[in-house]
Amino acid sequence: MADQFAASMASVEPGSVPSLRWEERPEGPVLVLLDQRRLPAEEVELVCTDVPALVDAIRSLAVRGAPLLGIAGAYGVALAAVRGFDVAEAAELLAHARPTAVNLAYGMQRARAAYEKALNDRLGREQAAAVTLAEARALHREDAEASARMAEHGLTLLEELVPGGGFRVLTHCNTGALVSGGEGTAFAVAGAAHRAGQLRRLWVDETRPLLQGARLTAYEAARAGMAYTLLTDNAAGSLFASGEVDAVLIGADRIAADGSVANKVGSYPLAVLARYHHVPFVVVAPVSTVDLATPAGSAIEVEQRAGHEVTEFTVVPPGAGAEPGTGVPVAPLGTTAYNPAFDVTPPELVTAIVTEHGVVSPVTRAGLAELCAGPQQGSGSEPG
Numbered sequence: 228m229a230d231q232f233a234a235s236m237a238s239v240e241p242g243s244v245p246s247l248r249w250e251e252r253p254e255g256p257v258l259v260l261l262d263q264r265r266l267p268a269e270e271v272e273l274v275c276t277d278v279p280a281l282v283d284a285i286r287s288l289a290v291r292g293a294p295l296l297g298i299a300g301a302y303g304v305a306l307a308a309v310r311g312f313d314v315a316e317a318a319e320l321l322a323h324a325r326p327t328a329v330n331l332a333y334g335m336q337r338a339r340a341a342y343e344k345a346l347n348d349r350l351g352r353e354q355a356a357a358v359t360l361a362e363a364r365a366l367h368r369e370d371a372e373a374s375a376r377m378a379e380h381g382l383t384l385l386e387e388l389v390p391g392g393g394f395r396v397l398t399h400c401n402t403g404a405l406v407s408g409g410e411g412t413a414f415a416v417a418g419a420a421h422r423a424g425q426l427r428r429l430w431v432d433e434t435r436p437l438l439q440g441a442r443l444t445a446y447e448a449a450r451a452g453m454a455y456t457l458l459t460d461n462a463a464g465s466l467f468a469s470g471e472v473d474a475v476l477i478g479a480d481r482i483a484a485d486g487s488v489a490n491k492v493g494s495y496p497l498a499v500l501a502r503y504h505h506v507p508f509v510v511v512a513p514v515s516t517v518d519l520a521t522p523a524g525s526a527i528e529v530e531q532r533a534g535h536e537v538t539e540f541t542v543v544p545p546g547a548g549a550e551p552g553t554g555v556p557v558a559p560l561g562t563t564a565y566n567p568a569f570d571v572t573p574p575e576l577v578t579a580i581v582t583e584h585g586v587v588s589p590v591t592r593a594g595l596a597e598l599c600a601g602p603q604q605g606s607g608s609e610p611g
C-alpha cells in the first residue's frame with residue numbers, strides 16, 4: 228500500500244497548482260492552500276488536515292474559483308479517505324460548501340465514486356484511499372490540460388473576432404492560475420494573446436465587493452508582464468462608450484443546458500453593455516462547468532453572501548471575507564446589503580463559449596450538448 232500510495236503521490240509535481248497542493252507529512256497528508264484572501268499583500272499558506280477546515284477555506288474564499296473548487300472537492304474526499312474519516316459525510320460537507328460553481332460537486336462526486344467503486348471491487352480501505360487520491364490527481368491534470376486547450380481555442384477565436392490583432396480585452400473577477408490546475412480559463416486566453424504579442428491592453432474590473440480583479444487578476448497580470456489597467460466596475464460603461472474594448476473575456480461557475488452563464492456578479496451588465504456596443508462577449512470554461520442537468524439559467528442557485536462584505540472594507544489582512552466587524556465600516560451600522568456572489572447571463576447575450584473541446588457560437592442547447600460530448604473535429608483537443 229505504501230509504495231502504491233507513494234507512486235500516486237509522484238504523479239504530479241509538487242506545487243504544480245500554485246494555489247493548492249497535496250503534501251505528505253509525518254503526521255499524514257495535508258492540503259496546502261494559498262490563502263487568496265491575503266493576496267496580493269501576502270502569500271500565506273493554509274494547511275488543511277481535515278474536510279471541515281477545507282470547507283471553511285472554501286466558504287471564506289481562501290480557496291476559490293470554479294475549476295479549483297472542483298480540484299479542491301476531489302482532494303477533500305481523498306483527504307477524508309486517506310485519513311480514515313467518514314467519506315460520505317466529508318462529501319456532503321463539500322457539496323454544500325458553495326452552491327453555484329458546479330465544479331465543486333463534480334470534483335467531489337468523481338472522487339467519491341472512485342472510492343465507492345474501489346470498495347465495491349473488494350479493495351481494502353487503504354487501497355481505496357490510494358485510488359481516490361489518484362482520481363483527484365487525474366482531475367487536477369485534466370484541468371491543466373483543459374486550460375491549455377482553452378487558451379488555444381480562445382486565441383484562435385479572438386483572431387477571428389478582432390481582425391488585425393492588438394486586442395484590448397476587458398475581464399471580470401479572476402480566472403487565472405489561482406483558480407486552475409493550469410493557467411486558468413479566460414485569463415489563460417489573455418496570456419496566450421500576450422505571449423503572441425497580440426494583447427494591447429488588459430482592462431481589469433476591480434470586481435466588488437471582494438476585489439478579485441484588483442487583488443488577484445492584477446497580481447497575475449503583473450507577474451505575466453501584461454499591459455493592464457485596473458478600473459472600477461462602474462467605469463466599464465464609459466470604457467465601452469470610448470471604443471476602448473475589443474472583446475470581453477470572462478469565466479463561468481455554472482453553464483446551464485440552455486447556455487445561460489452564471490458568473491461573478493457584474494458579468495450580466497457587461498454582457499448588456501457588450502451587446503449595445505457590438506463587442507464580442509466570450510465565456511471561457513471547461514466542460515466540467517457545463518451542467519446539462521440544470522435546464523436553464525432560472526434554475527441556477529445564486530449564492531447570497533453576507534452583507535458585511537459590502538458594508539465593510541475587509542481586503543486588508545485579515546483579508547477579504549473576514550468575520551463581520553473586523554473590517555472598516557463604510558456604511559452606517561445596521562445597513563442591510565444585497566450581496567449576490569453571481570449573476571446569470573442569458574445565452575442570447577453570449578457571443579461564444581470556449582471550452583477545451585472547442586467553441587460553440589451562437590450558443591444553443593444542441594451545440595452545447597454536442598461540445599460536451601467530445602472534442603470538435605479539427606479542434607486539436609485530446610480526447611477529454
Ligand SMILES: CSC[C@H]1O[C@H](OP(=O)(O)O)[C@H](O)[C@@H]1O
Pocket residue numbers: 288291292293294399400401402406412413439477478479480490491492568
Ligand atoms: C474561472 S472560475 C473563476 C470564477 O469564479 C469566481 O467566483 P469566486 O471568486 O466567487 O469563486 C468568478 O465567478 C470567476 O469567473
